[in-house]
Amino acid sequence: xxxxxxxxxxxxxxxxxxxxxxxxxxxxxxxxxWYQQSLDQGLQFLIQYYNGEExxxxxxxxxxxxxxxxxxxxELNLSSLELGDSAxxxxxxxxxxxxxxxxxxxxxxEGSRLTVL
Amino acid sequence: AQSVAQPEDQVxxxxxxxxxxxxxxxxSGNPYLFWxxxxxxxxxxxxxxxxxxxxxxxxxxxxxxxFNKSQTSxxxxxPSALVSDSAxxxxxxxxxxxxxxxxxxxxxxxVRA
Numbered sequence: 001x002x003x004x005x006x007x008x009x010x011x012x013x014x015x016x017x018x019x020x021x022x023x024x025x026x027x028x029x030x031x032x033x034w035y036q037q038s039l040d041q042g043l044q045f046l047i048q049y050y051n052g053e054e055x056x057x058x059x060x061x062x063x064x065x066x067x068x069x070x071x072x073x074x075e076l077n078l079s080s081l082e083l084g085d086s087a088x089x090x091x092x093x094x095x096x097x098x099x100x101x102x103x104x105x106x107x108x109x110e111g112s113r114l115t116v117l
Numbered sequence: 118a119q120s121v122a123q124p125e126d127q128v129x130x131x132x133x134x135x136x137x138x139x140x141x142x143x144x145s146g147n148p149y150l151f152w153x154x155x156x157x158x159x160x161x162x163x164x165x166x167x168x169x170x171x172x173x174x175x176x177x178x179x180x181x182x183x184f185n186k187s188q189t190s191x192x193x194x195x196p197s198a199l200v201s202d203s204a205x206x207x208x209x210x211x212x213x214x215x216x217x218x219x220x221x222x223x224x225x226x227x228v229r230a
Contacts, residue, residue, distance in 0.1 A: 002160065033217055043161075043207065043220040056217050090160060096216045104149050104168070104211045106218055108160040 003027065006091050006109035014117055018079040021112045025072055025093030031055070032074040033094070033106060034066055038087040049074055050096070081116045088113050119144045121191075121208045123221035131229055136198040138224045140191045140208030149211035150191040151218060152182055156204045164206075167191060178202070198228045 003026035013019055025032050034046040036059075045058035049068035060066075063081075068074040078085060092106035121142045130136050142148055149168055153161040165176025172184045182193045193206060205225050209218040 002162075004160075031216065035220075042222045045217050045219065048217050056212075058217070092161075094216060104216060104218075105151060105163045105166055106161075107163070108153075110160045113158075 002107040002109065004091060004093050004107050004109035006089075006112050008112055009110065010113050010115075012115045012117065013081060015081055015083060017081050017116075018077065019081065019114065021076040021078070021089050021091075021114075023074045023076070023091030023093075023109060025074070025091070026107055029093035029095055029107070030072065031094045031096045032068055032072070033092040034060075034074070034076050035090040035092065036087050037090060037111070038084075041087075043090075046076070078114070081114075083116050086114055086116045119148075119210045119212055119219055121150075121210045121219065121221040123206075123208055123224045125224050126222070127225045127227065129227045129229065130198050132200050133197050136193075136195040136202065136226065136228070138193040138206050138208075138226060140193065140221060142189050142191060142208075142210050144210055148184075148191075150182075150184065151209040151211070152176065152180070152191075152193050153207045153209060153220075154178075154204045155207065155223075161207065164193070198226075200228050200230050202226060203228045 005024040030051045033048045036044045046060040048056040066076045088111045090111045092108045151166045152164040167184045175181045208221040
């Protein structure tokens with residue numbers, strides 16, 4: 001168990017809909033990262049938050065957005081869903097900037113599998 | 118930009134034989150390199166990392182990796198593979214500016230009994 005919790009584990013929805021994925025990082029971790037894993041694109045970095053602020057942006061579509069709340073949990077919002085958005089979405093956290101020792105590994109949740117029909 | 122490449126989509130070995138999963142990297146500056154494993158329908162599990170020091174890094178489940186600066190490689194190895202090692206393996210490099218990891222495409226390892 002990595003200590004990173006993601007909900008829901010599975011989600012089935014229709015094209016054009018909007019969904020929200022939730023992530024709780026490990027206790028004390030300030031950084032949250034979102035990744036998308038699909039068969040054709042592999043593991044793609046979407047976005048990173050650090051202590052509530054956006055820190056880095058990757059291949060995230062404009063239809064997608066994220067935020068990190070004061071309690072450090074994060075949400076990834078996916079809107080106007082398309083068939084191609086079907087994927088496994090991972091959240092990860094790290095100790096960076098938390099004052100605890102660490103050398104960069106990320107701790108991943110079990111993922112949220114999104115199926116768009 | 119930093120990147121890693123995993124030249125093999127699949128690696129097949131017999132149980133008890135040595136296992137090697139290849140990774141090459143491209144970075145500016147000193148690399149922070151990682152290996153992760155993903156079992157079906159699971160998240161990524163950290164195996165090992167190279168930050169500095171000894172070129173041979175030992176990790177979880179009997180895995181080790183050899184850092185080779187001249188060849189810009191960080192190959193994952195296991196002296197004697199188990200059927201339970203069958204999984205998807207990812208090599209990753211850390212971005213020094215924002216700490217995110219960039220992953221290779223992954224290598225599917227199949228260990229046959």
